[in-house]
Amino acid sequence: MAKQEKSYEVTDYGWLVAMSFVFLALVAIALWREVFPSWRPVQKTFRNDLQKYAGVEKADSFQIGIKQIWIPKINVVDRCVTCHLGYDWGTILPATLGEPLMPHPNLPYMDKHSFQQFGCTPCHGGQGWATTAEAAHGDKGWNDPMLSANLAKRYGLTRGELMQMRCNYCHRHDVATSGMEQINAAKILFKAKKCIVCHTVEGRGGATAPEITYFGDKDPELVDFSHVNGARTLFNWNYQHLMDPDKVSPHTTMPTFNFTPDEARDLTLLLLSWRREIFPPEYIPAPLEASATPTPTASATPSPAASPAPTKAP
Amino acid sequence: MRERMAKLWRAVTWTWSPESERESSEAIVRNLWLHWFPAKITRAAMSWNYSMWLGTASASLFLILTITGVMLMFFYVPSTERAYGSIKDLEFAVSFGRILRNQHRWAAEGMVAIVFLHMARVFFTGAYRGQRAANWVVGVLLLLLTLLLSFTGYLLPWDQLAFWAVTVGTNIAREAPLVGGTISFLLLGGNQIDQQTLLRFYVLHVFFLPLLLWILFAYHMWRVRKDGGLAAVEPIRAERTMRPKEMPATKSYSMFGLTPGTSVQVMSSTDLEEQDLVTSSPNLTRRVMLVFLAVQNATLLAAILFNAPLEEAANAAVTPNPAKAPWYFVWLQELVASTTVRIGPFTISGGFLGGILLPGFLLMVLAVWPWLDRSPKNAEGRWFAKTRRNQNAVFAAAIVAIVILIIIGVFLRGPYWKIYLPGTPRPEMPKVF
Numbered sequence: 001m002a003k004q005e006k007s008y009e010v011t012d013y014g015w016l017v018a019m020s021f022v023f024l025a026l027v028a029i030a031l032w033r034e035v036f037p038s039w040r041p042v043q044k045t046f047r048n049d050l051q052k053y054a055g056v057e058k059a060d061s062f063q064i065g066i067k068q069i070w071i072p073k074i075n076v077v078d079r080c081v082t083c084h085l086g087y088d089w090g091t092i093l094p095a096t097l098g099e100p101l102m103p104h105p106n107l108p109y110m111d112k113h114s115f116q117q118f119g120c121t122p123c124h125g126g127q128g129w130a131t132t133a134e135a136a137h138g139d140k141g142w143n144d145p146m147l148s149a150n151l152a153k154r155y156g157l158t159r160g161e162l163m164q165m166r167c168n169y170c171h172r173h174d175v176a177t178s179g180m181e182q183i184n185a186a187k188i189l190f191k192a193k194k195c196i197v198c199h200t201v202e203g204r205g206g207a208t209a210p211e212i213t214y215f216g217d218k219d220p221e222l223v224d225f226s227h228v229n230g231a232r233t234l235f236n237w238n239y240q241h242l243m244d245p246d247k248v249s250p251h252t253t254m255p256t257f258n259f260t261p262d263e264a265r266d267l268t269l270l271l272l273s274w275r276r277e278i279f280p281p282e283y284i285p286a287p288l289e290a291s292a293t294p295t296p297t298a299s300a301t302p303s304p305a306a307s308p309a310p311t312k313a314p
Numbered sequence: 315m316r317e318r319m320a321k322l323w324r325a326v327t328w329t330w331s332p333e334s335e336r337e338s339s340e341a342i343v344r345n346l347w348l349h350w351f352p353a354k355i356t357r358a359a360m361s362w363n364y365s366m367w368l369g370t371a372s373a374s375l376f377l378i379l380t381i382t383g384v385m386l387m388f389f390y391v392p393s394t395e396r397a398y399g400s401i402k403d404l405e406f407a408v409s410f411g412r413i414l415r416n417q418h419r420w421a422a423e424g425m426v427a428i429v430f431l432h433m434a435r436v437f438f439t440g441a442y443r444g445q446r447a448a449n450w451v452v453g454v455l456l457l458l459l460t461l462l463l464s465f466t467g468y469l470l471p472w473d474q475l476a477f478w479a480v481t482v483g484t485n486i487a488r489e490a491p492l493v494g495g496t497i498s499f500l501l502l503g504g505n506q507i508d509q510q511t512l513l514r515f516y517v518l519h520v521f522f523l524p525l526l527l528w529i530l531f532a533y534h535m536w537r538v539r540k541d542g543g544l545a546a547v548e549p550i551r552a553e554r555t556m557r558p559k560e561m562p563a564t565k566s567y568s569m570f571g572l573t574p575g576t577s578v579q580v581m582s583s584t585d586l587e588e589q590d591l592v593t594s595s596p597n598l599t600r601r602v603m604l605v606f607l608a609v610q611n612a613t614l615l616a617a618i619l620f621n622a623p624l625e626e627a628a629n630a631a632v633t634p635n636p637a638k639a640p641w642y643f644v645w646l647q648e649l650v651a652s653t654t655v656r657i658g659p660f661t662i663s664g665g666f667l668g669g670i671l672l673p674g675f676l677l678m679v680l681a682v683w684p685w686l687d688r689s690p691k692n693a694e695g696r697w698f699a700k701t702r703r704n705q706n707a708v709f710a711a712a713i714v715a716i717v718i719l720i721i722i723g724v725f726l727r728g729p730y731w732k733i734y735l736p737g738t739p740r741p742e743m744p745k746v747f
Contacts, residue, residue: 008360008592012600019607026614030413033618066407077399079406129402143626143746151747219632220744232744272746 168273186270216275416617441545447684477628489665545695644723
């Protein structure tokens with residue numbers, strides 16, 4: 001009997017030692033993952049580039065860690081800048097650096113849309129919370145995909161054209177906005193074709209057709225795709241519906257307007273831009289007269305000059 | 315220096331090996347954390363084959379869940395505006411946040427499974443008879459509490475998965491006769507899932523349910539000791555009392571002289587014999603440590619390998635297709651769906667039959683089964699005793715049916731609640747882009 005007791009001792013003790021080593025190994029893996037995240041090599045490269053173009057001092061002041069632009073007012077936490085580090089180093093770093101480190105192009109409206117006031121995702125889409133490229137860019141498990149050149153190409157658009165949709169979240173009530181040619185054209189078409197004779201938009205218009213004030217929020221699953229060619233997306237449905245309403249929704253009362261493909265795409269962008277986006281009033285541009293110069297008045301609050309060091313993660 | 319190093323080495327490789335039985339039992343009895351263990355334990359109860367240590371594994375999971383849960387409480391914000399964001403922060407920005415949440419999630423799912431398996435073990439070994447019946451009922455309550463804890467935790471991430479799983483769950487509760495509407499209203503804190511629901515589920519999840527579970531767990535363990543340990547000792551006890559004893563060398567005496575036969579003392583060898591027992595310290599304590607470590611490793615490995623699911627933020631306007639209950643309730647959803655009858659334009663909801671009546675009946679039978687069981691005493695404490703064949707078969711059939719329904723619900727049900735066999739393409743759900 002004493003022998004049996006011994007066997008408990010030996011086997012259990014052996015297992016306990018083995019399990020302890022497994023536990024140590026697992027803790028080591030967890031630690032490794034924490035210390036060497038996927039953004040770390042990117043930041044190392046950035047520090048080297050900084051040293052090359054801006055000197056040792058700047059490179060030394062750069063600290064490795066999660067970076068974010070946090071704007072509680074519009075509920076934005078954009079950790080994109082953990083990898084896209086060169087975004088506001090346009091005066092020092094060259095554009096030839098390539099993604100993800102190259103500086104943000106200095107577009108004409110950038111002085112009205114500072115990084116510290118707008119962040120990244122309000123214009124580009126994507127998941128600001130994420131600190132991995134896949135989660136941040138990917139449209140998997142995320143209903144607001146980053147508006148990439150690839151995505152735009154699928155619909156015969158350029159990235160700039162596709163992104164105008166997001167500009168119009170705030171610029172919805174502009175008559176015309178410089179740099180938003182597609183949306184501007186769509187707004188003119190929308191008036192010219194007298195869409196609100198049948199559709200209600202923001203409380204005005206007919207009741208013959210569905211209200212489209214928040215068309216961009218429409219649940220794509222509630223749309224009939226049985227007569228739509230290609231991918232089952234709200235964009236495709238809308239585009240094909242504008243081109244040939246009777247084909248997509250048989251027996252619809254909506255007339256065929258004989259839009260050109262470009263016109264239909266522009267109108268689709270406009271319709272998809274009508275969403276329940278809640279921006280505080282200072283983000284909404286003041287209304288412009290049609291005759292006025294089409295320069296956007298983006299915000300009432302003066303935005304502080306973008307500082308090179310973005311807010312660090314808490 | 316050398317002496318100091320040797321001393322340090324001894325301190326690091328400290329071991330405990332009691333030199334006498336007295337020292338061993340005092341290590342148990344005089345220790346606050348260990349005194350609920352017996353000083354000695356039967357070899358039968360130590361066997362891997364008998365209990366598979368599923369109860370210890372459940373308790374280990376609950377301890378892991380309590381610790382990881384308390385740590386998560388430092389980051390989680392139970393508000394509809396910030397809950398989802400705080401989970402995203404845990405996932406992407408908090409140090410070890412992702413692994414913490416993953417482990418909490420997988421330990422929770424594991425606990426539901428292991429507690430259920432523990433109950434199956436107790437049933438198949440007939441360990442709920444006689445005095446142990448009361449503890450069986452406590453066990454059923456503990457299973458219910460585990461399910462409720464898991465269900466209340468399901469809502470907290472406030473994503474689409476959470477929102478719609480809880481919608482399915484509370485809509486089933488609404489089907490209960492008379493009190494259904496009230497229960498649903500009480501749980502939701504209103505007529506729909508909103509901030510009130512999140513707060514109620516949170517308070518239940520982090521305070522009331524765990525507290526209740528800890529109290530009942532303590533009682534469960536106390537009862538195990540008071541009922542004479544695991545039922546595995548019963549066959550041995552029976553053997554010890556049945557075994558014909560050698561006539562003692564001494565004679566038996568009555569008050570007035572010699573009597574024929576043996577005295578009461580000799581016959582009633584109720585106590586287990588020395589060779590049936592081992593000291594709890596270090597045999598049991600080491601084993602408990604081993605089981606805990608194994609469970610910890612398993613959940614940690616799962617946390618490293620697999621990310622806990624997190625879908626888009628909760629949106630009451632967009633229903634995912636299909637909307638599924640958590641896996642341990644999906645068999646009920648399956649029953650509800652298959653007992654829903656459509657006659658022409660009329661639909662009779664299966665919510666009452668499949669969601670309330672059948673599970674209620676199963677639970678009731680489960681709770682009173684020890685008093686309905688007529689199997690003989692010697693079936694106690696053995697796996698698959700022949701005299702219990704019929705009831706074991708019925709119980710196994712019920713488990714298999716539930717598992718099949720769960721597999722169908724989790725793996726085969728696709729959009730529009732249709733069955734898609736593995737390998738067949740599922741329709742792509744429409745998106746904005």
